[in-house]
Amino acid sequence: DTAVSQTPKYLVTQMGNDKSIKCEQNLGHDTMYWYKQDSKKFLKIMFSYNNKELIINETVPNRFSPKSPDKAHLNLHINSLELGDSAVYFCASSLPPVNTQYFGPGTRLTVL
């Protein structure tokens, strides 16, 4: 009974490639997020969408483009991948009023 799921779990690719990570939630939540966790385990929010509308964009390079086809899905597309993009990317979702966030299992991206 997966709540927030991400695919793929692991992604290994070459510099300069374009890749996408998919996220789906079956919790009926209105808001979805993308976070980046670096090699030191530091977690930082990248984007937040509410009902398919972008509400947070935390100074992320424009090579990163989130896309929300509906409120249950928030995909992350990354163009021209760089070595520094290597990290674990987490998707999360939440519901008002408190917006407690529920996280997916993460996607480990390795750029060679």
Add this chain to the structure above:
Amino acid sequence: AQSVTQLDSQVPVFEEAPVELRCNYSSSVSVYLFWYVQYPNQGLQLLLKYLSGSTLVKGINGFEAEFNKSQTSFHLRKPSVHISDTAEYFCAVSVAYNTDKLIFGTGTRLQVFP
């Protein structure tokens, strides 16, 4: 702006011993506070949260935390740890009127030894 400080990057402890993981926050407005746990190669799982009311909050797996407004702290405690509690623990804060943005601390690695 809000910030979270987790003073201990690693906490080693023996099984069945008590543990406290420290978290301090900074904010000029009311906040909500959270503790998340991340087991190896897994996503984050919510342990507990403080929104309002009683300052002692009980969570899953026998953990509890106490909100101390005067000391701007939200320390996590467990009276007796198990090997299975070995994980990374993250404290997080959000502004009470803008809960979309969670600010995380740098995490504390709890290592439980037999």
